[in-house]
Amino acid sequence: MTTVCTAEQMRTAERAFFDAHPGADLMAVAAHAVATTAVTMLLGDEPLEESAEWIAQQRVLVMAGRGNNGADGLFAAAELCRDGWVVDVCPVLGSLHEAGAGAAQEAGCGEVSPVDALDRHYDLAIDAVLGIGGRPSIPDSLARLDEALAGADTPVLAVDLPSGLSADSGEVVRCVHARTTVTFASRKWCHLARPAAACCGRVILADIGVAVPDADQVASVTDLADLWPVPGPASDKYSRGVVGCDTGSSQYPGAGVLGVLGALRSGAGMVRCVGPDAVRQHVMDRTPSVVCAAGRVQAWVVGSGWGDDAGNAARLDRRLADGVPVVVDADALAVLPRRIPEGCLLTPHAGELARMLGIDRAEVEADRRGSCLAGARMFGATVLLKGSIQWVATPDQQISAALPGPAWTAQAGSGDTLAGVCGTLLAAGLSARDAGLAGAGLQALAAILSPGPWSPDQLADRFPEVIGRLVAPGPVGAVEREFSA
Ligand SMILES: NC(=O)C1=CN([C@@H]2O[C@H](COP(=O)(O)OP(=O)(O)OC[C@H]3O[C@@H](n4cnc5c(N)ncnc54)[C@H](OP(=O)(O)O)[C@@H]3O)[C@@H](O)[C@H]2O)[C@@H](O)CC1
Ligand SMILES: Nc1ncnc2c1ncn2[C@@H]1O[C@H](COP(=O)(O)OP(=O)(O)O)[C@@H](O)[C@H]1O
The missing domain is CATH 3.40.1190.20 (Ribokinase)
Structure with a gap:
């Protein structure tokens, strides 16, 4: 059985976690899971290429929103940059999560506008614009980026869920199309219900130490x-x-x-x-x-x-x-x-x-x-x-x-x-x-x-x-x- 929860159940679980572990840095754990998954995708089947020189030629685009989902992406960007990958941060919704943006800047990430990003080549894009706080659909600027990335066959890694989906349903209005999605603590309904599930690609469940006791069970293949x-x-x-x-x-x-x-x-x-x-x-x-x-x-x-x-x-x-x-x-x-x-x-x-x-x-x-x-x-x-x-x-x-x-x-x-x-x-x-x-x-x-x-x-x-x-x-x-x- 696969566990699956709603956005509300996830938030309740997160509150219970913080009550039990005041001051814990959940975002850092989530961001690390994103960075680790990104590296796996970048390396692909050729880990022998993992030299500092090769890494320094790989370009990563982090499309970030202004909420905590964006922050996960920004802290992941900082980690990737510190490890030698070339990372551009792209603020898709105007502003960015302050601490996350600070960490990315301090680590040496570049910044690119959604329009300029259309003309650059990236080996991987991370979609950290909207997570469980997102309302359905995405702005035109992000839709254009998604289309350009698909046209260039650039793999997209979605943080928690592809932006534009509603966490709790299978409906698709307009969303990012991910090759891989890394989600936290439990799958959300959009990862399983169709047609949304088809936009998530492969879903990786990262254990961030949060239990979701009231999550439901869904039969798997x-x-x-x-x-x-x-x-x-x-x-x-x-x-x-x-x-x-x-x-x-x-x-x-x-x-x-x-x-x-x-x-x-x-x-x-x-x-x-x-x-x-x-x-x-x-x-x-x-x-x-x-x-x-x-x-x-x-x-x-x-x-x-x-x-x-x-x-x-x-x-x-x-x-x-x-x-x-x-x-x-x-x-x-x-x-x-x-x-x-x-x-x-x-x-x-x-x-x-x-x-x-x-x-x-x-x-x-x-x-x-x-x-x-x-x-x-x-x-x-x-x-x-x-x-x-x-x-x-x-x-x-x-x-x-x-x-x-x-x-x-x-x-x-x-x-x-x-x-x-x-x-x-x-x-x-x-x-x-x-x-x-x-x-x-x-x-x-x-x-x-x-x-x-x-x-x-x-x-x-x-x-x-x-x-x-x-x-x-x-x-x-x-x-x-x-x-x-
Ligand atoms: N909960 C947990 O346990 C954990 C959560 N974690 C992470 O936090 C994420 C949830 O973060 P979150 O609550 O800040 O919401 P998020 O998805 O960033 O979006 C909110 C922002 O988007 C905006 N906005 C919304 N829809 C829009 C639209 N269609 N078009 C344009 N803008 C739109 C909205 O702005 P508004 O318009 O409402 O002012 C607001 O600014 C979660 O997915 C996971 O990644 C992990 O770190 C670990 C544990
Ligand atoms: N939105 C949907 N998505 C997927 N499957 C659906 C959806 N709506 C209905 N179904 C499936 O369609 C079938 C409809 O069953 P039912 O209404 O009893 O039809 P009938 O009595 O005409 O055979 C069920 O097997 C159900 O699983």
Whole structure:
């Protein structure tokens, strides 16, 4: 799991740290982490070149703002300059942090305006204009610099986060594009949520001695690889797990097909389709290996595409009574009994969760994390709240988020395939929490690897390749590297 925090949580942690360590120089620790990362980037793969003469030819641009983020950059500039690198400081927002500017000047850094910097060559640029105190977007002068640096293929190292991003979201208005970002104490949401994450490059987490106790946990690609069930020599179709799909209706047969596709393409040992005739016919046409007959299953997928039918409550009760874990999706969420068996997984989007909780959708949107916890508490089952950040909360009030993906999956039918994937994972024996995290993570990863308007059935057709790459044997860390490349 990766820890992730908001700007507010970071500031609270910083206050607690200073209460416990009055007078500590956190900025010096942060700046040293920036300077160390900068040197690693400058040296690249050729540490043999690290002679004083070679270092004295390498030029570094430090773009600095006027807050503490700028100060981190300025103290890093001073350290680099003292070590022999040629450093220009560029005040992008007019003024500079006073002590930081003093240190940089004393160490021998030059100063350059944003306009003059456009005409100079740099081997590395450090973006220390805006950090967690930044509001979205950047001034034109910085946008021009960012474009020029990209045009010259100059690597950019962002301090804490690329300027222009909001620490707490994946939104991008206009920002710096970093090759590497060095952040402190915990990752922030912009490092993980898309599309912002794509502007951060490789994110390095520096330990500055500050603990963020209320940081959240987000499943990483490595977690996904660890969770994914892989068949062994003794496996057969039953031991891998049989998924029963009781989804779709004559009005919405497509939802039944998509759920089956999700289950099949994510590795179910067998998929049984027991939906209405209209669904079964379409399923057989698309996926001939599906068994359209009743029988034992290890998990049920219900609710997708049921429509508003008077028989929905009885249809749900029948499946819950089977005693195996159930993925409860879409229309079945409107007819939930007061308590759901604990091993089940409820998969609402914000509107469905609002209805479950008897509140407005806007209230859910205003506190998605808290609403997800409330849903799990109210129904005694695990809840996967779908959307851009996908929270998974358990009845005992543990909460974590799935690997975030791009919004390409925000389209009708994605939830139906996701329910099928979660069914496969429950049938394979994963807990409801792990099934929610891994199912949502697979869909996100598939969309990361195949960006574009792929329809849910097309994306499901890509699941086998994504899973194959995900679980391919290799050293720990290889998976993360491959998928972040
Ligand atoms: N907290 C910690 O634990 C630690 C924090 N550390 C470091 O401190 C950083 C946070 O520093 P910070 O709070 O001073 O805010 P920062 O990001 O420098 O920006 C504020 C300045 O920017 C301005 N401004 C804002 N948006 C703007 C825009 N769009 N366009 C133009 N201007 C804009 C705003 O001016 P305003 O307009 O509000 O007057 C204000 O002057 C953090 O990211 C990390 O690097 C580390 O040293 C170690 C531990
Ligand atoms: N902004 C977003 N970013 C990433 N994924 C999203 C976003 N919004 C929705 N999704 C994904 O899209 C799917 C939508 O599910 P849902 O609304 O239930 O659709 P349907 O019921 O039509 O299948 C979910 O799998 C969710 O994870």
